[in-house]
Amino acid sequence: YLPAPERLSPALLAAANEELASTLEHHGYAPHGYPPLQEAIAEHLTSRGLPTTPKQVLVTNGAQQAISLATAFLVQRGEAVALENPTYPGAIDAATAVGAQLIPIPTGMDGARVSAIADILANRNPKLVYLNPTFHNPTGTVMPDAARAEVARLIERHQVVTIDDRAEAELTVGGEPPPPPIAAHAPGAPILTVGSMSKLFWGGLRVGWIRAPVPLVSRLTGFKAVLDLGTSLPGQVVATHLLHDREAVRRERRQMITPRFHLLEELLSELLPTWSWTRPKGGLLLWVRLPSGSARELAVEARRLGVAILPGPTTSPDLSFDNHVRLTVSRPPDVLAEGIRRLAAAWDDYAPRAEGRGELEVIV
Ligand SMILES: Cc1ncc(COP(=O)(O)O)c(C=O)c1O
Structure with a gap:
């Protein structure tokens, strides 16, 4: 994690405070998220090649909550979760916490091996697949666009909910920008495109999101509301302001x-x-x-x-x-x-x- 960029300044906090003051008449519960932030996230994902409407966005307390929420919602004790080997430890923890059986997906220089995903989907009955195809944690690899298209087709065919974790996706080192999210190849498939403010901006905001087809987002929103009735608004207001500056911060x-x-x-x-x-x-x-x-x-x-x-x-x-x-x-x-x-x-x-x-x- 990096410290906050200078743009997260007292001036920005003051502007956010002012915006928040105008919402104080409202009761402040927003289980889907702060609507202007849902809009900003939808616009961000659209600019990354994944056309998105605000209704397809659920704001979460970071990408970690997005992962653990989806895992707890979809997976019962003893059921299988497939994850890249190696992978982000927080995803292993989320699956372990619900008593899931972990299925490792072999991973190489082009990310998760697509033939292995096909085999697991056909033969191992996973309830959830977790992938981190863009600047993979820990290897830093990127799954090429053609492989993403194949994975999208497999998800569409088997209808197994799959997380595309993009928590690090904005942190390009030199080189080309990465390909669009997996869901760009199958907009209606049960893919949870997960993102976060933490890497580009600041982990202390605890703001992330899930983008998915509306019926799936609605079910996840209901489940999240049971847990927390919604993410704190002040951080979301700040996040909205910051997201508009994302290209400059990215540079x-x-x-x-x-x-x-x-x-x-x-x-x-x-x-x-x-x-x-x-x-x-x-x-x-x-x-x-x-x-x-x-x-x-x-x-x-x-x-x-x-x-x-x-x-x-x-x-x-x-x-x-x-x-x-x-x-x-x-x-x-x-x-x-x-x-x-x-x-x-x-x-x-x-x-x-x-x-x-x-x-x-x-x-x-
Ligand atoms: C791949 C990946 N997913 C999720 C997270 C968690 O991010 P957040 O701070 O948004 O919960 C991280 C942070 O290290 C990460 O690297």
């Missing part, structure tokens, strides 16, 4: 993040030359492969030196990837540089113990 974020990735890659090449990675297309994360040893063990060593890294198994529905760590560029360059120096020191301490282990795990 600023890109200018902030891109050199941090360069710095991180330079330092890793210099200090940890045996580690390997593929440059991500966007997001805030670098998914790094260790030459040997256990990421979980290394994370303990690193923690001792004051560095927090996420070991691969935390991102994995079947606890694999103990040969990977997830690093982030969310801290400023000086902190990032110090973090990598300490991580290199942790590795120097740990590496002799790791030698010869890693590829093979002996289970007794």
Whole structure:
């Protein structure tokens, strides 16, 4: 997560306050969300290639609530949820919290493997599929448009609700903007296009959304109302103002993040030359492969030196990837540089113990 951009200034907060004051006559309950924000989100998604009306939008307390809401609504204990392997840990937590059986979807440089999704939909009866095809957490990959079209056709055929999590989708690093959301290929299919203010703007707003066909949005809105009667209005008013500035903020974020990735890659090449990675297309994360040893063990060593890294198994529905760590560029360059120096020191301490282990795990 990044700190708030300068645009989230006292002046903007004052403007939002003024706008809010004019709504105080109203009782303030808006289970779907603050209507001007629903409109701004619909306009945003339309500009990303997914034509959307405000009625198709449910405002949530961040993307995390969107994921956990959909999971709790759709999945009973013992039923299956399919997720990419690796994936965003918050999605694993949401599925685990309802007692779901987790089905890992193998994932490569082009995101989730479409043939695996087809096989799971045909044979494993999942109640929900969770995908993060745009600047995937943790690998930073993007599912190409043709694959998105195929996935959309599969969802249409099997009618299995599928989350397209776009929480990091605005954080392009250099390069091309990503393709439109999966739902652009199947507007009526049961696809929940999830988004968030957190990465581009600020996590403290706790504002996210679900975009879906109206009947599905209505059912989810009813369920959300049971839980919270709606998301707090002040944050939504601020979010509405900020969304109108999104292109400028997007450029600023890109200018902030891109050199941090360069710095991180330079330092890793210099200090940890045996580690390997593929440059991500966007997001805030670098998914790094260790030459040997256990990421979980290394994370303990690193923690001792004051560095927090996420070991691969935390991102994995079947606890694999103990040969990977997830690093982030969310801290400023000086902190990032110090973090990598300490991580290199942790590795120097740990590496002799790791030698010869890693590829093979002996289970007794
Ligand atoms: C892929 C993904 N989904 C969801 C979230 C949660 O975001 P929010 O702060 O909007 O709840 C994150 C945040 O790390 C994320 O990376």
